Amino acid sequence: MxxxxxxxxxxxxxxxxxxxxxxxxxxxxxxxxxxxxxxxxxxxxxxxxxxxxxxxxxxxxxxxxxxxxxxxxxxxxxxxxxxIGYVLQNFEIDPLAPFLCKDIVMSGRSGKIGMFRFATKEDWEEVWYSMGLVGMIDFAQRSIGKLSGGEFQKILIARALAQEPxxxxxxxxxxxxxFSSRKQIEILLNRINDKHKxxxxxxxxxxxxxxxxxxxxxxxxxxxxxxxxxxxxxxxxxxxxxxxxxxxxx
Ligand SMILES: Nc1ncnc2c1ncn2[C@@H]1O[C@H](COP(=O)(O)OP(=O)(O)O)[C@@H](O)[C@H]1O
Ligand SMILES: [Mg+2]
Missing domain, CATH: 3.40.50.300 (P-loop containing nucleotide triphosphate hydrolases)
Structure with a gap:
């Protein structure tokens, strides 16, 4: 547009x-x-x-x-x-839920993938790209329940970005x-808007x-x-x- x-x-x-x-x-x-x-x-x-x-x-x-x-x-x-990528407030997840961060980010692509196909190489590339953008690549295999508040928020943002909104x-x-996590999220939001338009x-x-x-x-x-x-x-x-x-x- x-x-x-x-x-x-x-x-x-x-x-x-x-x-x-x-x-x-x-x-x-x-x-x-x-x-x-x-x-x-x-x-x-x-x-x-x-x-x-x-x-x-x-x-x-x-x-x-x-x-x-x-x-x-x-x-x-x-x-x-x-x-539209929507990052919900107080998105809650059971700390014992068996999901890895990369799965949560991939779930952002469910609208694109639909019900009748599986995730492809391109879908995973988008997931890695989004995780890289928020600086969370190293957390890909980490359980979602084992994150700090700031890390979790970054994963939720990556999930929204994986949708290519x-x-x-x-x-x-x-x-x-x-405060430090707020600062990091601020820098991230600035960058998403400024660089990625x-x-x-x-x-x-x-x-x-x-x-x-x-x-x-x-x-x-x-x-x-x-x-x-x-x-x-x-x-x-x-x-x-x-x-x-x-x-x-x-
Ligand atoms: N599902 C709902 N059913 C009825 N009223 C609701 C519902 N969700 C929110 N409200 C009411 O709508 C008003 C605005 O809520 P909300 O949009 O959540 O405000 P904010 O996000 O600014 O805190 C509040 O008075 C709240 O009680
Ligand atoms: Mg509200």
Whole structure:
């Protein structure tokens, strides 16, 4: 896609969970250009995960219009999802599960492989490439349950990259990590966006870790987008200070 194309284009989107009455996100309009790196920040419960899942077609929207790669989300969900790498928050894995890191990364290719064929040499090449990109090649044969939080997050990012996505959606990629791991993930996200030109959308409830290459910040509160602009301007604004109790986060 060309640099000036909106890969994500939402207009007045509203999403209601099944069985609920009140929408969790309301009147959300958002355009994201190809190769942009944006951070959506907001307190817990603001609707950030819901927004990611709406973009991804995992949750149907109940009003408004949504397009990803120029295709209507409600009609092309599975096709859209194939080109979106989604790094879930708190992706849990049984520490005793008999999976090796390379298998977890390969599972990112399941959408590409489908049900009727086995992984080929090319699939494995993509797995090694993605593991190399996140600096985790040496962990290929390691059990997934034997990783630190930071290593695990890198494997999840490699898993999303193995899918060869055009868009990477990351839900709280820095949560539960120590400072040094956060720094490493930040460098990695910067590189993925900058060198590999993957459109990157991350959400976080923490103001203090917006990666340096991310220049645009969107603020969500109570299901709405309340600010959208240049990072430096947003992070120093009064509104953000109010929402985040003087910048300390919630
Ligand atoms: N499966 C669900 N069913 C009903 N309500 C939900 C569900 N998941 C989340 N919510 C509600 O939607 C709101 C926004 O949640 P979420 O998108 O997870 O916020 P955030 O990611 O910003 O913390 C919260 O009030 C939450 O309780
Ligand atoms: Mg969330």
């Amino acid at each position: 060309k640099n000036n194309t909106n890969v994500i284009d939402l207009e007045n989107i509203e999403t209601i969970y099944e069985g609920e009455r009140t929408p969790v996100i309301r009147d959300v309009s958002l355009k994201v250009k190809s190769t942009e790196f944006i951070a959506i920040i907001g307190p817990n419960g603001a609707g950030k995960t819901t927004l990611l899942e709406t973009i991804n077609g995992l949750l149907p929207y109940t009003s408004g219009q949504g397009f990803v790669f120029g295709k209507m989300i409600s009609k092309h969900r599975s096709e859209i999802r194939k080109n 055009e868009i990477l959606l990351l839900d709280e990629p820095f949560s539960n990590l120590d 993957i459109t990157t959308v991350m959400v976080s409830h923490d103001l203090s870790f917006v990666p340096s290459k991310c220049k645009r910040v969107i603020v969500m509160d109570k299901g709405k987008i309340i600010m959208d602009g240049k990072k430096d301007w947003i992070l120093t604004s009064d509104t953000i200070n109010k929402i985040f109790h003087n910048g300390k986060g919630l």
